[in-house]
Amino acid sequence: MRSIALVAQAVFKESVRDRVPYSMVAFAVLIIAASYLISQLTAGQDMKILKDLGLAAIAVFGLLIAVFIGINLVSKEVERRSVFAVLAKPLSRSQFILGKYFGLALTLVVNLSVMTLAFYAVLLYVDLTTDALLKAAWPAPALDPRLVIAVVLIVAELMLVTAIALFFSTFSSPLLSALLTLGVWVAGHFNADLRNFEAVLDVRPVALLARAVYYLLPNLAPFNIRAEVVHGVPVPASQVALTLAYAAVYITILLLGAIAVFRRRDFK
Amino acid sequence: MKPRNRGLIVAVMLLFAASVGIQAVRDRDRVPFEPPGGMLWIQSGTAMKRMALGFDTLVADLYWIRAVVYYGGQRLRDRSERSYELLYPMLDLVTTLDPRFKVAYRFGAIFLTEGYPDGPGRPDQAIALLENGLRRDGERWEYMHDIGFIYYWWLRDYTKAAEWFERGGRAPGGPPWLAPLAATTLAQGGDRQSSRTMWRQLFENADSDWIRSSAERRLLQLDAMDALDQLNVIAARYAAREGRVAQSWPALVQGERLRGIPLDPAGVPYVINPVTGRVGLAEDSPLWPLPEEPQALRPVPEPPS
Incomplete structure (x- = not known):
């Protein structure tokens, strides 16, 4: 356990030294602030657009962090040959993979927390400067605590994406890993269509195959409750809990897969 | 010793100033090509929803801003050059991407119905948009009220208007004043007082500044008509x-x-x-032109006893 924590700490420190997450956070903060200016064009819909844009910025920049750091976690060590030095220490390959994963997960949580705080600060400013008559038309309060639930699900989705990136990075190049991860992310958002394939296709084997792919690929659509939260529509707690449980199970599968590949990998 | 960059920094600043100057000179004579009536490359909300990859509401916001800017831009043009043909497809796209975007439906109800040159004069499109809202966003009394209002003010079909007001009164959360409004509409549709009641309700329940100012202008026009x-x-x-x-x-x-x-x-x-x-009314008044007033129902003659 201690070895995993040490590797995770090293990954987190390296990401702090690496300025990429900082620039992304700065950019996200800038986008959120810019959204205030954009909202002047929206015919009174500034709060809705601010929330949509803020949550989307958090999701997009989080995704970039997850993919572009995730794909380098293992491959960079292998390329630099530093993996030999690390594995010569009393550290198993599975501990190495888990430490890498939790280190990046910690980086994500810290980055997204900063973005969320910045997001709430902009919402607070708009809330304080908006006329009460206009506020009455908002479907949900500016500082709606349910926004945090949307962010929690974004974090869960990104942790799943990180696990996908880590899995691919155990056996392929960074570029290929990035393409594969983004491909799975896109497919994960189209996944719901596969479930209803039999409604549009009469060929039963193909429909069954589509159904199998639906269950095999990660289903990322349920992680997106941004529209419900922005419109003040209640999201059942059971749905959130099941989505988080799904993420935990799927992440475990991917980590076990990554460990299995990495344990059998020959470094020459 | 590290080389000093002062010369390079000065060169970059000078070149940047030159690029601003060149751009300013170029913009002076260049009229950017704009296709007549504008362009909307993708009009299918379903296709756009797939392309949005989960960011549907954000794309809806972008199209909403585009719709508002498009409508506002056309209103600023010369009267003879105005065209509103993309307003309905844009609002339809917005509401397909974000079916709960209430203000987009209600914005359509107000501005799609405005007659040329202030709008496309298409109450049929406004009703279609609001009916989509009822299908996609549930039985909202506001949409029913707006449909009734279009039948009342623009189409002068008081029977249908009363039907929709009554339906709105029965919808979840429907305000108590809708049922009496239905009765008044049926009995004496077209009177100025009923119009005033409806515009006031729109003013008080408006989701956006634009709708509120449009309703306020109509109320002032009704005051002007009284005067x-x-x-x-x-x-x-x-x-x-x-x-x-x-x-x-x-x-x-x-x-x-x-x-x-x-x-x-x-x-x-x-x-x-x-x-x-x-x-x-003076033509330079912001209230000009006054609306053509809905024709009041003629009193039904008493049957001979």
Whole structure:
């Protein structure tokens, strides 16, 4: 356990030294602030657009962090040959993979927390400067605590994406890993269509195959409750809990897969 | 010793200033090509929803801003050059991407119905949009009220208007004033007081500044119409007494002992037609032109006993 924590700490420190997450956070903060200016064009819909844009910025920049750091976690060590030095220490390959994963997960949580705080600060400013008559038309309060639930699900989705990136990075190049991860992310958002394939296709084997792919690929659509939260529509707690449980199970599968590949990998 | 970059920094600054200058000179003579009526490459909301990859509401926001800017931009153009043909496809796209975007449906109800040159004059499209809202966003009384309102104000179909008001009154959260409004509409549709009630409700329940100011303008126009009715009675009285129409305000003010030249609710003086002697709204008033008033229902004659 201690070895995993040490590797995770090293990954987190390296990401702090690496300025990429900082620039992304700065950019996200800038986008959120810019959204205030954009909202002047929206015919009174500034709060809705601010929330949509803020949550989307958090999701997009989080995704970039997850993919572009995730794909380098293992491959960079292998390329630099530093993996030999690390594995010569009393550290198993599975501990190495888990430490890498939790280190990046910690980086994500810290980055997204900063973005969320910045997001709430902009919402607070708009809330304080908006006329009460206009506020009455908002479907949900500016500082709606349910926004945090949307962010929690974004974090869960990104942790799943990180696990996908880590899995691919155990056996392929960074570029290929990035393409594969983004491909799975896109497919994960189209996944719901596969479930209803039999409604549009009469060929039963193909429909069954589509159904199998639906269950095999990660289903990322349920992680997106941004529209419900922005419109003040209640999201059942059971749905959130099941989505988080799904993420935990799927992440475990991917980590076990990554460990299995990495344990059998020959470094020459 | 590290090389000093001062020269390079100065060069970059100078070149940047030059690029700004070149751009300013180029923009002076360049009129960017704009396709007549604008362009909307993707009009299928379903296709756009797939392309949005989970960011549907954000894409809806972008199209919403585009719709608002498009409508506002057309209103700023010369009257003869205005075209609103993309307004409905844009609003349809917005509401397909974000089916709960309430203000987009209601914005459509107000601005798609406005007659040319202030809008496309398409109450049918406004009703279609609101009916989509009822299908996609549940039985909202606001959409039912707006459909009833379009039948009342623009289509003058008081039976259908009353049906929708009644349906809105029965919808979840429907306000208690909708059922009496349905009864009044059926009994005396077209009277100014009912119009005023509806515009006031729109004003008070508006989701956006644009809708609120549009409703406010209509309310001021109704006030102006009330004032004009009174002023024309005075002008007629003057004509009957003097045997000629009042050709200017000084004559009418003096003859009828008015306190001064009356102003419309926007603060612009009313004008007198020197030929007919009728008082009207000045063309430079922000309230001009006044709406064509829905025709009041004629009282049903009593059946012979």
